[in-house]
Amino acid sequence: MIALLSRDLRLALRAGGGFGLGLAFFLILTVMVPLSVGPQPALLSSIAPGVLWLGALLACLLSLDRLLALDWEDGSLDLLATAPLPLESVVSIKALAHWITTGLPLVLAAPVLGVLLNLPVPGFKWVVISLLLGTPALSVIGTFGAALTVGLKRGGLLMSLLVMPLYLPTLIFGAEVARRGAIGMDIQTPLLMLAGISAASIALLPFASAAVLRINLR
Amino acid sequence: MSLVITDLCIARGGIPVLDGLSFTLEPGQALILRGPNGIGKTTLLRTIARLQPPVSGRVEGSEDMIAYAGHSDGIKATLTVAENLIFWASVFGTEGISNALKSFDLELLRDRPAGELSAGQKRRLGLSRLLVTGRPIWVLDEPTVSLDVKSVAMFAAAVRTHLEEGGSALIATHIDLDLDCAVLEMGPFKAKLPAIEDFDGGFL
Numbered sequence: 001m002i003a004l005l006s007r008d009l010r011l012a013l014r015a016g017g018g019f020g021l022g023l024a025f026f027l028i029l030t031v032m033v034p035l036s037v038g039p040q041p042a043l044l045s046s047i048a049p050g051v052l053w054l055g056a057l058l059a060c061l062l063s064l065d066r067l068l069a070l071d072w073e074d075g076s077l078d079l080l081a082t083a084p085l086p087l088e089s090v091v092s093i094k095a096l097a098h099w100i101t102t103g104l105p106l107v108l109a110a111p112v113l114g115v116l117l118n119l120p121v122p123g124f125k126w127v128v129i130s131l132l133l134g135t136p137a138l139s140v141i142g143t144f145g146a147a148l149t150v151g152l153k154r155g156g157l158l159m160s161l162l163v164m165p166l167y168l169p170t171l172i173f174g175a176e177v178a179r180r181g182a183i184g185m186d187i188q189t190p191l192l193m194l195a196g197i198s199a200a201s202i203a204l205l206p207f208a209s210a211a212v213l214r215i216n217l218r
Numbered sequence: 219m220s221l222v223i224t225d226l227c228i229a230r231g232g233i234p235v236l237d238g239l240s241f242t243l244e245p246g247q248a249l250i251l252r253g254p255n256g257i258g259k260t261t262l263l264r265t266i267a268r269l270q271p272p273v274s275g276r277v278e279g280s281e282d283m284i285a286y287a288g289h290s291d292g293i294k295a296t297l298t299v300a301e302n303l304i305f306w307a308s309v310f311g312t313e314g315i316s317n318a319l320k321s322f323d324l325e326l327l328r329d330r331p332a333g334e335l336s337a338g339q340k341r342r343l344g345l346s347r348l349l350v351t352g353r354p355i356w357v358l359d360e361p362t363v364s365l366d367v368k369s370v371a372m373f374a375a376a377v378r379t380h381l382e383e384g385g386s387a388l389i390a391t392h393i394d395l396d397l398d399c400a401v402l403e404m405g406p407f408k409a410k411l412p413a414i415e416d417f418d419g420g421f422l
Contacts, residue, residue, distance in 0.1 A: 003308035007297070014296040075290025079347075082267050082286045083309045218270040 001085065001093055008097035011070075018066055022059035022102040023109060029055040030113040041118045048117035049178030052127055055113075056106045057138060057171055061160060063102045064142040067094060068150045068213070077150070081217055087210035095136075095143040095206070103135030119182060126181020130194060134174035137198040140205045141166045147209040151216045169197050219279050220244045221266070221355055221386065226275035227409065230261045234273060234409035241402060243386050245354065248377060248397055251390040253404030259390040260289070262404075263359050266388065285353035287361060291344025295333030299324055299343055302332055307350040318349035321376045322369075337364040345373055348380075356380065356387040362395070370395070 012019040033051050034044055068091075071077040080090050110131055111124045119127065145163035149155035176190040221243040228236050235258030243249055251259050265272050267286040293302055303315040319325045322342040327335065332343060341364050348356055356377070362370050374395045377387050389395070 003305055007294070007301075007305045010301075011294060011296060073290075074292055074294065075288055076292040076294070078269060078288055078290070079286065079292040079306075080309070081269060082284060083306075084282060084311065085309060218264075 001089055004080075004085070004090065004093045005097055008094065009100060012097065012101040018063060019101050020105075022063045023105045025062050026055045026059040026106055026109060027113065029058065030116055034116055034118075045118040045120050045182075048114060048119040049123055049127055049182050050175050051117055052110050052114060052119070053131070053134075053171060053175040053178060056110065056131055056135065057167055059106055060102055060135065060138040060142060061163060061167070063098065064146050064159060064163065065156045067098055067143060067146040069146070069155075072150050077213075078217060081214070087213055088206045091143050091147060091209040091213065092206045095139045095209075098143065099136055099139040103131075103139050107131045107135060122184055123178060123182030126187060127178045130174045130177035130181070130191070133177075133191070133194050133198055134170050137170045137201040138167060140201045141170070144205045144209045144212070147213045147216065150213065170194065173197065219283055219354060221280055221283070221388070222276075222278040223266070224276045224278070226262075226265070226277065227273040227411070228258060228261050228265050228270075229273045229409075230258065233413050234411040235261055236404065236407045237409035237411060239275070239407045243355070243388060245384045245386050246381050248381055248387040248389065248399035250395070250397070250399060250401045251388065251404060252392070252401055257404045257408060259404060260359050263357050263388065263390060264288075267357050280355065283353060283355045284357050285348045285351040285355070286357045286359075287344060287348060288359045289363075291340055292347070293332045293340055293343055296331060298329050298331055299335070300328045302343060303346065303350055306347045310351045310353070312350055312352040315350055318346040321349055321379075322346040322372055338366055338369055341365055342369055342372070345376070349376065354385045356385065356389075358387065358389045358391075360391055361389060362391055362393055 030051060037044060068077065071080070081087060107128060110127050114124055114127055142163055145159045145166070148162055149159040152158065173190045173194040177187050177194055180187045180190065223239060223241050226236070226239040227234055241249065251262070253259055264270050266277055266280055267284050268280060300315065303318055307313060307315055319328060322345060324342060324346060327339060332340065335343065345361055361373060365373065374397055377397060380387060
């Protein structure tokens with residue numbers, strides 16, 4: 001399992017691995033928003049938590065395409081399916097590698113980009129906490145979407161359509177934590193819901209992903 | 219541990235391709251599968267490797283015993299030859315890749331990114347993966363594609379060594395490998411059954 005994780009991380013970091021793709025998209029989006037909204041600091045600071053969350057979600061979505069498709073194309077997925085490693089752990093490791101290369105950099109970049117959006121000071125803490133709790137769910141749900149569409153040529157559009165509704169609960173509660181935190185309201189309820197969604201996704205979805213992957217490999 | 223196939227019927231895309239197939243592969247034996255394109259060699263090998271379920275019949279003795287090599291080699295272009303092999307060795311829980319490199323004459327290419335290899339060299343790397351799996355039953359789908367005469371001999375030698383060590387091999391190929399082993403003609407097992415009525419694609 002550690003071998004698979006270190007291979008995936010190494011592949012992501014080498015040329016053409018797509019590391020930084022999500023991060024670059026996130027950066028571009030959050031730099032563009034103040035330019036398109038115009039010089040209205042009050043408006044910007046009220047939409048900042050939502051923009052950061054939306055940007056992180058779309059950046060995650062952007063990199064799902066290659067999560068399993070590359071291993072499918074070169075035949076590694078067939079070989080991994082016949083290896084002693086259960087497919088459930090293969091997809092979990094893939095999701096973890098995706099989170100480390102995409103989710104974690106987004107979490108770390110969010111407070112820096114929050115400055116550009118005039119995010120209120122108490123909001124920084126809650127944007128980071130909510131993204132830290134929510135991005136693992138995005139990676140795990142995204143792996144499920146990637147597993148559903150793995151055999152399809154250019155299945156990116158279908159995958160986005162499948163994954164988008166599954167992302168909604170995470171987006172709603174994640175952005176709500178960040179928004180409430182930024183204006184100093186009580187965050188306990190959305191925070192617990194967000195943590196619950198992440199925990200349930202991490203616990204259950206690898207089994208679903210492995211099952212659809214077995215069907216897609218036939 | 220022998221591989222036992224009993225009255226196997228397999229289908230591809232809802233259409234039965236092979237029916238009533240039975241054979242046994244004992245340790246130390248190799249079996250060559252022959253037949254025209256589309257007869258179902260790949261489907262049979264994928265069924266034996268448990269990548270897809272049979273329509274009816276049984277495959278016994280294949281669980282956690284099989285090293286499968288299909289049409290693609292499963293090579294990562296940005297990793298070096300050694301890194302590719304070390305990865306598969308650790309997935310299969312074995313150690314040491316020097317034997318695999320030596321058997322397929324890859325020692326000089328060891329630190330070359332796999333993406334820069336020629337088609338034949340890539341295939342040799344794909345086949346050398348079999349040696350690091352440590353699995354007793356090799357299931358090979360046209361292993362000699364894009365290999366030159368010298369590399370085919372190298373491959374045949376690797377199979378021979380594997381058989382001497384008590385392993386077995388099931389090989390679908392169109393060329394003569396000069397191995398002392400049985401040949402199974404797939405033609406007589408061609409299915410005459412109609413298409414499966416309630417075929418629902420992937421969820422069968």
